[in-house]
Amino acid sequence: EKAGHRHFMAKEIHEQPQTLSDVIAAFTDGDRIAPPTDFDFASVARVQMVACGTGYIACMVGKYWFEALARLPVEVDIASEYRYREGPVGKDTAALFLSQSGETADTLAALRYAKGRAHAVLSVVNVAESSIAREADVAWPITAGVEIGVASTKAFVNQLAILLVLAIRAGVQRGTIDTAREAELVSGLKLLPGIVSQALALEDRCEDLASRLAEATDILFLGRGPMYPMAHEGALKLKEISYIHAEAYASGELKHGPIALVDRSLPVVVFAPMDPLFDKTVSNMQEVMAREGQVLLVTDADGAAQASAGVWEVLVMPKVDPVFAPILYALPAQLLAYHTAVHKGTDVDQPRNLAKSVTVE
Numbered sequence: 017e018k019a020g021h022r023h024f025m026a027k028e029i030h031e032q033p034q035t036l037s038d039v040i041a042a043f044t045d046g047d048r049i050a051p052p053t054d055f056d057f058a059s060v061a062r063v064q065m066v067a068c069g070t071g072y073i074a075c076m077v078g079k080y081w082f083e084a085l086a087r088l089p090v091e092v093d094i095a096s097e098y099r100y101r102e103g104p105v106g107k108d109t110a111a112l113f114l115s116q117s118g119e120t121a122d123t124l125a126a127l128r129y130a131k132g133r134a135h136a137v138l139s140v141v142n143v144a145e146s147s148i149a150r151e152a153d154v155a156w157p158i159t160a161g162v163e164i165g166v167a168s169t170k171a172f173v174n175q176l177a178i179l180l181v182l183a184i185r186a187g188v189q190r191g192t193i194d195t196a197r198e199a200e201l202v203s204g205l206k207l208l209p210g211i212v213s214q215a216l217a218l219e220d221r222c223e224d225l226a227s228r229l230a231e232a233t234d235i236l237f238l239g240r241g242p243m244y245p246m247a248h249e250g251a252l253k254l255k256e257i258s259y260i261h262a263e264a265y266a267s268g269e270l271k272h273g274p275i276a277l278v279d280r281s282l283p284v285v286v287f288a289p290m291d292p293l294f295d296k297t298v299s300n301m302q303e304v305m306a307r308e309g310q311v312l313l314v315t316d317a318d319g320a321a322q323a324s325a326g327v328w329e330v331l332v333m334p335k336v337d338p339v340f341a342p343i344l345y346a347l348p349a350q351l352l353a354y355h356t357a358v359h360k361g362t363d364v365d366q367p368r369n370l371a372k373s374v375t376v377e
């Protein structure tokens with residue numbers, strides 16, 4: 017049942033080229049984006065996204081995509097905050113609820129608050145028969161298959177893929193993306209499962225790095241732009257399965273507090289593919305190195321060529337168009353956490369205190 021893998025989590029990490037390719041097939045038609053149910057994002061002025069845990073992190077990435085590709089403002093909330101804040105939500109807003117299980121109590125309650133108030137209640141769910149899928153106006157299927165490991169991997173990657181295709185669809189509807197750019201993005205999307213396979217080939221290298229991360233008591237993750245939520249994903253995965261304390265910060269926030277933590281005992285994982293913000297992140301990384309922080313730079317060959325001097329370790333990722341980078345960089349977040357946990361001997365698939373589906377608040 018684990019298909020030769022030691023844990024379900026490892027099996028699910030390795031299924032990702034296939035599950036990603038399945039979701040891309042489900043949301044495209046030739047060189048166009050074609051969601052199984054269409055929604056007109058030109059009919060709203062804003063999107064409110066709500067989720068918990070890793071789903072909330074996917075929504076944080078979604079905000080960057082919707083705002084950049086479709087010029088559509090997005091607000092992202094943690095479901096347990098959104099449901100009790102009772103903030104204004106009106107008919108100019110599409111409210112989107114994202115959940116692997118479709119049964120998370122806080123997310124379901126948040127959906128019920130928005131229903132009748134928002135223009136439409138949209139959902140992204142992996143379990144088609146779930147409460148969230150049933151109560152939403154639209155239920156987009158995550159198409160990841162059953163996920164058993166408590167730490168979400170393939171469902172998270174497919175959540176990202178869906179938010180990206182919806183952002184592209186919104187851009188087409190709102191006139192910020194023309195047919196040529198749409199076709200270019202779709203052809204890039206179709207290459208992604210192959211690039212994810214290449215990232216899986218870095219597993220031995222991640223295992224080696226993880227054996228050293230396992231010595232740490234605290235680890236900091238940094239990123240800028242859409243790599244900021246990915247820093248959160250790296251920290252969340254690591255915490256939940258290895259029990260090492262980890263925190264994520266936006267690179268630019270470093271000097272506003274967390275830099276006080278930096279010393280030679282602190283590994284700092286920096287997610288920084290070569291993109292227009294690369295130099296800014298590198299200068300934050302140098303501030304860490306000046307205080308003897310141990311930087312693990314996760315970048316591509318261009319980034320490694322430009323910024324390897326003085327770093328503790330570099331993990332060289334395949335090169336990808338920056339728009340797709342969050343999907344690809346989920347892989348090192350997962351692999352570093354997984355191998356750190358294996359090294360520490362924790363129960364990877366059933367971490368202490370956690371449940372796969374949180375149906376009580």
Ligand code: F6R
Nearest residue numbers: 069070071115116117120167168
């Ligand atoms: C982390 C993880 C959890 C879930 C969260 C929401 O790896 O899996 O943080 O993301 O409990 O669950 P769903 O998506 O089922 O609403």
